[in-house]
Structure formats: C-alpha cells, structure tokens
Amino acid sequence: MPISTARVATDRPARYAKQLAAHMSRKVETSFSPETGRGTLVFRAGTATLEARSDALLLTVEGEREDLPALEDVVGRHLVRFGARDELVVAWHRDNGEAGLVHRNEEDPAESAPEA
Template sequence: MPISTARVATDRPGRYAKQLAAHMGRKIEASYSEETGRGTLVFTAGTATLEAQPDALLLTVEGERENLPGLEDVVGRHLVRFGARDELLIAWQRDNGEAGLVHRNDDPEA
C-alpha cells in the first residue's frame, strides 16, 4: 500500500500526537500510548501512524495512491492548527518520490 511520511520538528512530539489522537478520536478510531509514544488513526480511506521521537513527530499515512492527498490534508491541517504557536511545518514526502502537501501556520486554509 502506498505511503507518505512527514517528520515534524518539535520539542513536544508526544503532546501533539496525544492531542491529535484525542481530537480525531471524536469521529474515527484513534489511539495513542504515552508509554510507547505511538498512535494510530483509522480513516475509511486509510490509516495514519504517529510516532513521538526525541525531537520530532513522525507521521505516516497509508492508503490507495489516490487517497494520499486527502489523508495528508486532514492530518496536516489539524496538526498545524494545534501547533500554531510553535510554527510547525508539515511537509509530506510520498514513497514514489513525489512531494506531498505542505502545511504551515501561515497557510490561510490551515
């Protein structure tokens, strides 16, 4: 299954992963473990995994190729809103070498 990844530099990766999973969990199946620093979001079009690393949040979305932009968009838009004061930059890279979407807090549609 095609994937797209984004490494989001932040000194609070666990906080953002937990917040994203809690927020998305209102509408979809979502989980996050503070113990492992890992989470999952299950959409009808695919899945997203969240991995809190020491200095970044690693995001991976997986789904049919035509669904990747939508998955990147929903995960990226929500995360950039949560991290507005930290000026998070989310730049997706697809496994076929194509650049994916880019989200930042100065984006008027974010």
C-alpha cells in the same frame, strides 16, 4: 499500499500526538500510548501512524494512491492548527518520489490578536 511520511520538528512530539489522537477520536477510531509515544488514526480511506521521537513527531499515512492527498491534508491541517504557536510545518514525502502537501500556519498573527 502507498505511503507518505512527514517528520515534524518539535520539542513536544508526544503532546501533539496525544492531542491529535484525542481530537480525531470524535470522527475516527484512534489510539495513543503515552508509554511508547505511538498512536494510530483509522480512516475509511486509510490509516495514519504517529510516532513521538525525542525531537520530532514522525507521521505516516497509508492508503490508495488517490487517497494520499486527503489523508495528508486532514492529519497535517489539524496538527498545524494545534501547533500554531510553535510554528509547526508538516511537509509530506510520498514513497513514489512525488512531493506531498505542505502545511504551515499561514494566519497573520495581527489578524488573530484580540482587539484592544
């Protein structure tokens, strides 16, 4: 089955993996083990695996070729939102050599600041 991967540099990979799994558990089946730093998200269209390493969160989505963009989008978009302060960037790389989606916080900090 086709896959797409992303390596997200962060000094808090387990925190983000746990937060993503907990958030997504409202909509899909999820798991996360603090002991191993690994988790899964099970969507109708495929699965995502999360692996916390010492300096990065490794993401893998697996599904039919036509479903990869949607899987990349839901995982990447939510993770970047959680990691806005750390300016996380999720750049997906598909196993067939195609470039995947790229997610980064595009919000202007001045727009999100509370008014005085």
